[in-house]
Amino acid sequence: MAFPFASFKNPTEVIYGFNAVDQLTSIITQQGFQRIMIITDPGILKAGLLEDVKKRIPEGLEVAVYDQVEANPSIGTCEKALSVLTGIKAEVIVAVGGGSAIDVAKAVGVLATNGGNIAEYEGADKFAQPILPLIAIPTTAGTASEVTVFTVITDTDREYKLTVAGYKLAPRWALVDPLMTTTMPKQVTASTGLDALVHAIESYTSQMASPLSKALAREAIRMISANLRQAVYNGENLVARDNMLMGSLLAGLAFSNTRLGNCHAMSHPVSAMFGVPHGVANSILMPHIMEFNALSVPELFADIAADMGEVLENLTLIEKAWKAVESFKKLSLDVGIPQRLSDFKVASSRIEEMARDAMKSGNIAVNPRKTQIEDIIQLYERAM
Numbered sequence: 001m002a003f004p005f006a007s008f009k010n011p012t013e014v015i016y017g018f019n020a021v022d023q024l025t026s027i028i029t030q031q032g033f034q035r036i037m038i039i040t041d042p043g044i045l046k047a048g049l050l051e052d053v054k055k056r057i058p059e060g061l062e063v064a065v066y067d068q069v070e071a072n073p074s075i076g077t078c079e080k081a082l083s084v085l086t087g088i089k090a091e092v093i094v095a096v097g098g099g100s101a102i103d104v105a106k107a108v109g110v111l112a113t114n115g116g117n118i119a120e121y122e123g124a125d126k127f128a129q130p131i132l133p134l135i136a137i138p139t140t141a142g143t144a145s146e147v148t149v150f151t152v153i154t155d156t157d158r159e160y161k162l163t164v165a166g167y168k169l170a171p172r173w174a175l176v177d178p179l180m181t182t183t184m185p186k187q188v189t190a191s192t193g194l195d196a197l198v199h200a201i202e203s204y205t206s207q208m209a210s211p212l213s214k215a216l217a218r219e220a221i222r223m224i225s226a227n228l229r230q231a232v233y234n235g236e237n238l239v240a241r242d243n244m245l246m247g248s249l250l251a252g253l254a255f256s257n258t259r260l261g262n263c264h265a266m267s268h269p270v271s272a273m274f275g276v277p278h279g280v281a282n283s284i285l286m287p288h289i290m291e292f293n294a295l296s297v298p299e300l301f302a303d304i305a306a307d308m309g310e311v312l313e314n315l316t317l318i319e320k321a322w323k324a325v326e327s328f329k330k331l332s333l334d335v336g337i338p339q340r341l342s343d344f345k346v347a348s349s350r351i352e353e354m355a356r357d358a359m360k361s362g363n364i365a366v367n368p369r370k371t372q373i374e375d376i377i378q379l380y381e382r383a384m
Ligand SMILES: NC(=O)c1ccc[n+]([C@@H]2O[C@H](COP(=O)([O-])OP(=O)(O)OC[C@H]3O[C@@H](n4cnc5c(N)ncnc54)[C@H](O)[C@@H]3O)[C@@H](O)[C@H]2O)c1
Pocket: 041, 042, 043, 044, 047, 049, 070, 071, 072, 073, 097, 098, 099, 100, 101, 103, 139, 140, 142, 143, 144, 145, 148, 149, 150, 151, 152, 180, 181, 182, 183, 184, 185, 188, 192, 195, 278, 279
């Protein structure tokens, strides 16, 4: 039984296109911001993207930078960035990076106006005050954190990734500029692009999916499947970069309204305990989860196969559904993603612990096939 379709909401103003980053100047000027906090990571600094963004900040304003965000960012990182922000009493945060930098900026935005520790706000709508105004500039075509209502932060003491959710978390502006993604290394392009595809597929098959979210998810599946290989093997192909970033954005608008599914519930413990990059963990797990889900909603998986460009003539519905699984596997192999969790030293001895953490995720309840902890254990075993 599908969830009732109650609403579709996205509070972020999206400015999309080549040179969208130029709009930073007018936003800052029009809003009269004087003290600006930039949150980013060392890879972005090295790629020269921080300088590109700084150039768009009008002269004479006070600017502080925190550039030490790590992949799967921790509570400690949020606290360090917060202390830089409070040092200049920043009025606005500019996040430059992938999901990691943008998620830290969201968490810091929550802490700046609500106080406390980010772990206190795990779950939906657990904080009262709107976050500090946030301008998100994505540099990966992956998480779509620039428009989603989630932030994912790692509690390193508990080896646990916690998710904070709520419309108040959404960035006020997203400057979504394909030129910011052309410096992404091959492996990052591949794994973040597959993360975006997983978002689109999980959103499309989520029990919370609506006609609105489904239209966005399907277009995302088409755009990502048709462009990821080109973006990986010819990073300067601007058409492919543009389509990947739009695909990721559409998937983000969709899943922000539908949540995800078993794959994201299961990938978070893998990243928290073994440091596997988010997109890689999802890419390895996803074919197993698609196999688990395919027969519960074969008509949806048949749509996915068609959107991924599979030839489906003369096949039965079930055969079409399996083609979606095959297609995902082919794409993942083509872009060079490792295929087993054991390639990352994920230990079998911790499967039960990972499964217990996965079951805490709100994504399990919306997965198209009803899932028990025993199923999750089996899925981890298959992915090893
Ligand atoms: N908030 C959400 O809705 C949401 C959704 C999914 C995932 N996430 C979270 O986002 C994080 C993953 O984010 P990600 O996959 O975007 O990767 P990331 O932000 O961790 O970046 C990965 C690496 O790529 C480098 N990089 C990024 N863009 C680059 C560019 N243009 N040029 C050169 N180097 C570049 C970074 O420096 C970094 O080293 C995880 O913590 C995950 O849990 C959040």
